[in-house]
Amino acid sequence: MLSGMLTITQALYDQIVAHAREDHPDEACGVVAGPVGEGRPERFIPMLNAARSPTFYEFDSGDLLKLYREMDDRDEEPVIVYHSHTATEAYPSRTDITYANEPGAHYVLVSTADADGAGEFQFRSYRIVEGEVTEEEVEVVQAY
């Protein structure tokens, strides 16, 4: 039984999965921004993984500043922070939990672990607040 829910459009869902798949075997990362306080993901913003690593991701620091300034100017916030795991399941690692600094965001994890077999991608969503991980349901809709 999961508490909470992420509601996301099919188009955004597909964009996140496509990005994860493109960057495989490196981890892909990004944000979906939305209007402050509405909890509705709207604007897909793929980010460069400055670490270019199969086991780690980090937004480039210059890109990070630009991203937050832009969201601020547009009265947006990061509704979703997503990244991929390329060899393990779509569950937050200890590192993910340690560096989760957006208590208001949905942390989406996509696993591309079986990308070679082009199998089903795992797409899961969590809240990570003060080290506490809570998985939530994902509802995919055609439009909000």
Next chain:
Amino acid sequence: MAIEVRIPTILRTYTDGEKAVQGSGDTLAELFTDLDSRHSGIEARIVDEGKLRRFVNVYLNDEDVRFLDGISTKLADGDSVTILPAVAGGSV
């Protein structure tokens, strides 16, 4: 000497929810000590053993201070400092 400091969401518990606060100091280290005198606890979230924490980004105007002088970076009146936690993680 007034420096504007932009505070990320996660640290606004120290600033009564304020997105930006004023501080003073000739260097970043002094600025964070000054901030801590009014927003107790905030310095330890940014600085550890005299250095900037690895996963906290600090910008002077538009520049990541890691490319300047780190925590010793000099400040001037009217500068703007932005604090942003890194967005990072991994599978291990």
